[in-house]
Amino acid sequence: VRLATDSQGRFKVLATMRDLSCRGPLEEAAGSALGQTLEIGQLDVCDEGSITRCLDKLPGQYVDILVSNAGIGLIGPLESLSLDDMRQVMDTNFFGLVQLVRALMPAMKRQRRGHIVVISSIMGLQGIMFNDIYAASKFAVEGFCESLLVQALRFNISVTLVEPGPVTSEFEGKLYSGVEQVDCVGTDPETADIFTRIYLPNSRVLFASLSQSPEDVAEHTLKVICARRPPFRHQTNPAYTPMLALKRADPSGELAGAAFYSLVFRHGPLLRASLHAVRLCRWKARKLRKALRLLGLS
């Protein structure tokens, strides 16, 4: 919708979803752009036939820009997760992207033009406890794109990984409802305790304090799409810069491991207090911005 309602009218968007009966909210958000600069198509990234049918509707099976966004999360102790659920994550987040790129890249190569924009995650760069499979799927995405990049550049195709931290979408709610079903079956009591008493409360506070809106991520995505020389990686949340700096500072991985261990097991109260403080500052900043707007000062 952000692209389709671009004030300069630069984009014609084919927005896709796997279940077209859910298109109501998208149609509403698109408003007058619907049928003009925004069309809706069916596409399930896990279904090759659906990808082919969708692309067959495009002239020359070509798009200038692919934004690959479909993704699902999975949290919990490894022992309580089913292999089927793990495969579903890899199928959607990784093989879904692979299938899309494989289907779209030949036309981009023929045109010697295109931009592949992939919504990855900060977890494509740094693993987080109890997100083992989700992080693995995003690491796979990053390795795939990194390998593809040089060949793509030869054909004048740009590749960009957009790497958000937590985002306030339906993603978080889906994660937690999945956890209620998992109920830590098959895990030892100590691990179950770490997950339910340490990870979950910290993760909820972290989402509440540091998350971005989907609209904000959309603005970042628009920015990389419009860049004269699109970056290969683009992180959308500066709050995660220190976490990534630890990794860069010590390639052995020891520093990052020790820092996470301390945050989780030694300085939990400090972590939560800092996150609450961040949340308060953000709330105050929002209030201030609103007041300035009301006074006509911004």
Ligand SMILES: NC(=O)C1=CN([C@@H]2O[C@H](COP(=O)(O)OP(=O)(O)OC[C@H]3O[C@@H](n4cnc5c(N)ncnc54)[C@H](OP(=O)(O)O)[C@@H]3O)[C@@H](O)[C@H]2O)C=CC1
């Ligand atoms: N929310 C977050 O904290 C973060 C999210 N991300 C990434 O951002 C992207 C968007 O997630 P977000 O909007 O937050 O989460 P949502 O759960 O709100 O949206 C994910 C979307 O992916 C769609 N989807 C899932 N499986 C398929 C499939 N097989 N084919 C087509 N579409 C599918 C879902 O459709 P349906 O409604 O049919 O299930 C849903 O619309 C994901 O790649 C995610 O990994 C990255 C960093 C943080």
Ligand SMILES: CC1=C(/C=C/C(C)=C/C=C/C(C)=C/C=O)C(C)(C)CCC1
């Ligand atoms: C950083 C951090 C934590 C959790 C981070 C989370 C939960 C990040 C979620 C990111 C998402 C959802 C990315 C989606 O792709 C802990 C373990 C609570 C404590 C230690 C520091």
